[in-house]
Amino acid sequence: MAASCVLYTAPGAAGLCVHWLLIDAGIAHELRLLDLAAGQHKAPDYLALNPNGLVPTLVIDAQPVYEAAALLLLLAERHPEAALRPARGSRAEALYLQWTLQLATTLMPAFRNWFYPHEAAGEEAAARAKEVARLRIEAAFDRLDAHLAAHGPYVCGEAISAVDFLATMLMRWSRNMPKPATSWPTLSGYIARMKARPSFTVLYEREGLTEWA
Ligand SMILES: N[C@@H](CCC(=O)N[C@@H](CS)C(=O)NCC(=O)O)C(=O)O
The missing domain is CATH 3.40.30.10 (Glutaredoxin)
Structure with missing residues (x-):
């Protein structure tokens, strides 16, 4: 059952x-x-x-x-x-674990600081926390864009996997930021591909x- x-x-x-x-x-x-x-x-x-x-x-x-x-x-x-998970022992599996953990432990907390900037060091440091979060998010998108350009079309290569839903969600969160994920050429194509899924x-x-x- x-x-x-x-x-x-x-x-x-x-x-x-x-x-x-x-x-x-x-x-x-x-x-x-x-x-x-x-x-x-x-x-x-x-x-x-x-x-x-x-x-x-x-x-x-x-x-x-x-x-x-x-x-x-x-x-x-x-x-x-x-x-939605790459084959055991494959190179794609290594990328799957690497990027899932990387996105969850670096990019997602940076978004937390962007949306809840008072949490890092109090209300008086909120503007600075937000600025640092923005820089970290943009640096992460630089790396993801380069990775997808070299090893795409999906995060783990040829096939979509669970990490792509996480990556796209995080890109969506940047939509009202000064430099949204759609500003990066490869990320922009990736986002369009993910959004074209009927499930979206x-x-x-x-x-x-x-x-x-
Ligand atoms: N690391 C957590 C983060 C969850 C998280 O920060 N959720 C936000 C919404 S995006 C939330 O619940 N915010 C409400 C609050 O902080 O009170 C996860 O991946 O589940």
């Missing part, structure tokens, strides 16, 4: 990549969109699932798991029929998104 799967996220938030993969891979799931402005992610019933009070959380057979990148890896692992349209409908369509 297929595992029951409930995704807690918010429109456009870090669960977007997980939601997108679930749709793209045709994995049965239930979506629960939380209202972050109303603090639903800080309510006791949600904190019991994710004590960090962040989205996303995926509840698989009544067991909660969190961290977006971990959820992508887990789903790709548990759904081999979706072919379904994702937008289900999360009620319009920006960057």
Whole structure:
């Protein structure tokens, strides 16, 4: 019997990549969109699932798991029929792990500092934290653009894999920044390719998104 799967996220938030993969891979799931402005992610019933009070959380057979990148890896692992993880022992697998961890531990925290600049060193240092975050995000896009130009069309080479949903989500987050990801030539083509997937349209409908369509 297929595992029951409930995704807690918010429109456009870090669960977007997980939601997108679930749709793209045709994995049965239930979506629960939380209202972050109303603090639903800080309510006791949600904190019991994710004590960090962040989205996303995926509840698989009544067991909660969190961290977006971990959820992508887990789903790709548990759904081999979706072919979203490279073959074991391949060069593509090494790139898959490298970029998933790299994006989750460097680019995603830089976005956290961009969107929540007071967290790094208080309100008085927020402007500087935001500036440093911008520089780090742009440097990461430089590296990703060069990687895709040399080894694309997807992050792991010829075939799409779970990390592509993470990479594209992070690029989407830059849409209102001074230099959005679409400014890089190879990233721009990559984004267009990812957005052309039918699952992207379904994702937008289900999360009620319009920006960057
Ligand atoms: N490393 C976490 C980051 C999650 C995260 O920062 N989520 C944001 C939305 S994009 C959130 O829940 N923000 C609400 C808050 O910080 O109160 C993950 O990948 O799941």
